[in-house]
Amino acid sequence: MSARLVSSLNLRPSTRTKLQKAGFQTVKDLQETTPIELSKEIGISNNEALNILQQIKKNKVTSISASEALQQERKLCPISTSCEAMDQMLGGRGVPVGKITEFCGAPGMGKTQLGYGR
DSSP states (O other): OOOOBGGGSSSOHHHHHHHHHTTOOBGGGGTTOOHHHHHHHHTOOHHHHHHHHHHHHHTOOOOOOHHHHHHHHHHSOOBOOSOHHHHHHTTSSOBOTTSOOOOOOSTTSSHHHHHHOO
16 A cells, blocks of 8 residues: 555545544555444445445555666567667667657658658
């Protein structure tokens, strides 16, 4: 779980207030809570408590290290421009995948042809 604040959850204001008054300030505070415990503690139905906990699990953000992010990026295969000189200008491998790359220049320089492929 994370240090995301309970106040940032997509809940009715009255429910957020009940959670905060009961001492639940962050999503992590709810980590070990069951729907039954939560419903009794803040005075809501079991279904509503279950919905809150499901929302938290659904929106869970996982973190990765910089090293892991670099390894994931290296696994992405760039798209070759079919022009070795152009690929070299783009870092030696072509147009990176998952990023925005802008080609600009005067008319007739071949920008459109890059999109045509081979």
